[in-house]
Amino acid sequence: MIYIHVPFCRRKCNYCAFNSAVGDDAEKISYVEALTREIELRADFSQVESIYFGGGTPTTLTLAQLEKIFDALTKNFSVDERAEITIEANPSTVDENFLRGLKSIGFNRLSLGVQSFDDALLKILGRIHDSRTALETVALAEKFFDNVSIDLMYGLPTQTLEILSRDVARVKNLGIQHVSIYGLEVERGTKFFSDGVTVDENLCADMYDFITETLPTFGFRRYEISNFAAKNFESRHNLGYWTGKKYFGFGAGAHGFDGKIRTSNVCDTATYIQKIFAGEDVSEVEEIVTRQAAMEEFCFLGLRVVEGISAKTFAKNFGAQIFDVFGSVIEKNQRLGLLEVDGDKIFLTKRGMALGNEVFADFLF
Ligand code: SF4
Incomplete structure (x- = not known):
């Protein structure tokens, strides 16, 4: 991408x-x-x-x-x-x-x-x-x-x-x-x-x-x-x-992600141009995505999609069970009627879609 x-x-x-x-x-x-x-x-x-x-x-x-x-x-x-x-x-x-x-x-x-x-x-x-x-x-x-x-x-x-x-x-x-x-x-x-x-x-x-x-x-x-x-x-x-794919970002202020590190380019257009012409690096590390952060992102980004997230994919990606890591968060939001679990899938309910930001915040430790 x-x-x-x-x-x-x-x-x-x-x-x-x-x-x-x-x-x-x-x-x-x-x-x-x-x-x-x-x-x-x-x-x-x-x-x-x-x-x-x-x-x-x-x-x-x-x-x-x-x-x-x-x-x-x-x-x-x-x-x-x-x-x-x-x-x-x-x-x-x-x-x-x-x-x-x-x-x-x-x-x-x-x-x-x-x-x-x-x-x-x-x-x-x-x-x-x-x-x-x-x-x-x-x-x-x-x-x-x-x-x-x-x-x-x-x-x-x-x-x-x-x-x-x-x-x-x-x-x-x-x-x-x-x-x-x-x-x-x-x-x-x-x-x-x-x-x-x-x-x-x-x-x-x-x-x-x-x-x-x-x-x-x-x-x-x-x-x-x-x-x-x-x-x-x-x-x-x-x-x-x-769904957490890697991407390149080119241009002033563009962000990139190589699967582990998130980078961002200098925002100001004139500075971006000047640095490129001077042979200087325009991108800096914004975040090294730790395993914990990657697990959180998997959930709160994946839940934006109507199909939601797969417990099996979580286990495959992180070698841990999603219910061991986020069990209490999932249960709490199920009780509130914001999340639903159906077999392998965990997804936002209709109400959860409207209140997505509240659910996502819960996945951040
Ligand atoms: S100034 Fe208007 S057209 Fe330009 S990016 Fe912002 S919203 Fe879009």
Whole structure:
């Protein structure tokens, strides 16, 4: 698995705490040069089953720049011909030509940051697109890609259940294959934070319930706490994170995991570029994953997935029985109606899915 971070956006959204900023052309040229150098330096030629270009907004780069990065990947890694290759895009940053170009470069999955189809909400969020552009972009995307995902947000200022239900209803006839949902979190450093925006947790919970009950009626199965897909269109890349696969992360602020050590690249884009050009290491060890931490991660990441975790796989991975290590945690959450055990499988109940963070916290010693 490979993650590529592109830290540029046309404009900073009011709620966004991601590592992204508005970059100029010169900075983008230098960044692409630095990024391809990092990829070459860490050439591995191992088999890659998924690639994910995220950000920021990767489609603020030109097609030529994206192709240059893509070429560096295929020259320095062994990319499986059936690999899932996703690029995040925002409505307003792609047109028909651009989408055709993405397809011919080799991307086979498009993730569109729609967030809402409500113009007033899109304005509050500070998005650069309006509802009409979002609908037009989804329709165009369907022309070139048979695997299209959209992001939807809930818990937003002024958003009511009725407004949300209109957004969700739109999904039914879009012809897309995947939906990711995000509840608003007001994070430090964002405009929402300095404006004192707050989230109504009760309304947020009702909205989450509404979405999780409605999307399956349109043929989208919930396969993870916040992700829904038509059959066989689950994101293989994201499933990889939740099931503990190794991954490379290239670019400013990108994270990597080799099965034992978690690393992170320097976040600041200018420093990242400067260090790469100076021949300095941009990555530092973030965490050496101990056996105990690996057992905890196996549980709290794996439980995000609807199928849950396997007691047999736990025993195979760690040479210990899951009930010996986490027996009291599992029992407590079973009693609370948040976890269920069925043969080899341990998984979150419907209520547990809504209160996932409380369950996960219990698995941390
Ligand atoms: S487009 Fe995405 S990454 Fe860029 S500022 Fe908005 S939310 Fe953040």
